[in-house]
Amino acid sequence: MKVKKFQAPSMPEVMKKVKKELGPNAVILNEKVVKTGGFMGLFKKNQTEVIAAVDPIDRTPKPKKDTTPKAPPMPLASEEPKGNSEIMKELQSLKSLVKNQETEPIPEGFEDVYHHLLAQDVEEALAKEWVEEVAENTLTDEPIDNRVVKHIYGRMKDLSFGKPDVYKPFVHLVGPTGVGKTTTVAKLAADSALNKNMKVALITTDTYRIAAIEQLKTYAGILDIPIEVAYNMEDYAAAREKFKEYDVVYVDTAGRNFRDPSYVKELGELLDFNSNTETYLVLSLTSKYKDMQDIYHQFAHLPIEQFIFTKMDETSTYGSALNMVMQERIGVAYFTNGQDVPDDIVEATPMRLSRQVVEGFVYE
8 A cells, every 4th residue: 555645735736646646546544734834934834735545456357368267266365355345444544543643733833932842852742741831821921932931940940950058078970981070070179179168079989091080180289189099999988088077079980881780880889878978960961862861770779969961062952951850850960061170060050951942032
């Protein structure tokens, strides 16, 4: 069976296309009006769209070549031609499938912001739910973008965002390789030491990359704060004991293949996740949402307090971060937006993330 979609400005014109390509025996499975063309979302034109199908098998009777009566062979069940009733059943089934795949239309006037959310990698179900809920509120004449921003903000305002009011003495940063954990540790340490006059120390368990150790030692020397390298559980316990009187101790962990369960298990055995610690999962905004989900699920057995999203300066889409927050109901502590220490880090807020996703929002 051949199935094809056709579009034209009117039903008579689209039917001409169907008849020309599929013939007079074509069956219309579905029809609707869609908007196409335009410039920057404006001046779109209505088009009639139909989905048509035709059975490609030629069932026209042909002259018999041999008129000698012969006993007809017993056809195999799989070789029996389909009767008209079977064809109609198949068409009805296909029509039902097409109908079930169609979704309710986006509320009028909200198509552009809906497609913008999708372009920002916001999950389709979330984007559709939000614009529908905003559209239901007819008691305001605010700009649509403004209304969507406030609606998204309202969905996150109960989550923990930004730096904590009370620091726990040991702060772990965990996550896969390449997301910028070491640089983020340096930024946090610099902020605590220079801006808050806190007594700060560093511990690194990233003994797999010599460059990471040297990088953190360089930052520690510039900030004039102590650092310890922990090669095993005993070293880590000794470092914690050494720094137990410090205001805050930032712990940089090894970033290895997050798909290796042994690495995450080893991390859980090496570090002490007790009541005196807080743990941030560091994720890159350049990662795909599916990869972020996989990373989180590998680390989910650890007591993740908040997310830190890095590399904001290397992307223009922020929907994956929003998806993670909404899916896991975990807030965000910081965004990083460059390599400069200590400058390129900003405190996260629900409004900041909402505005980043709804780019082009006109602030009041």
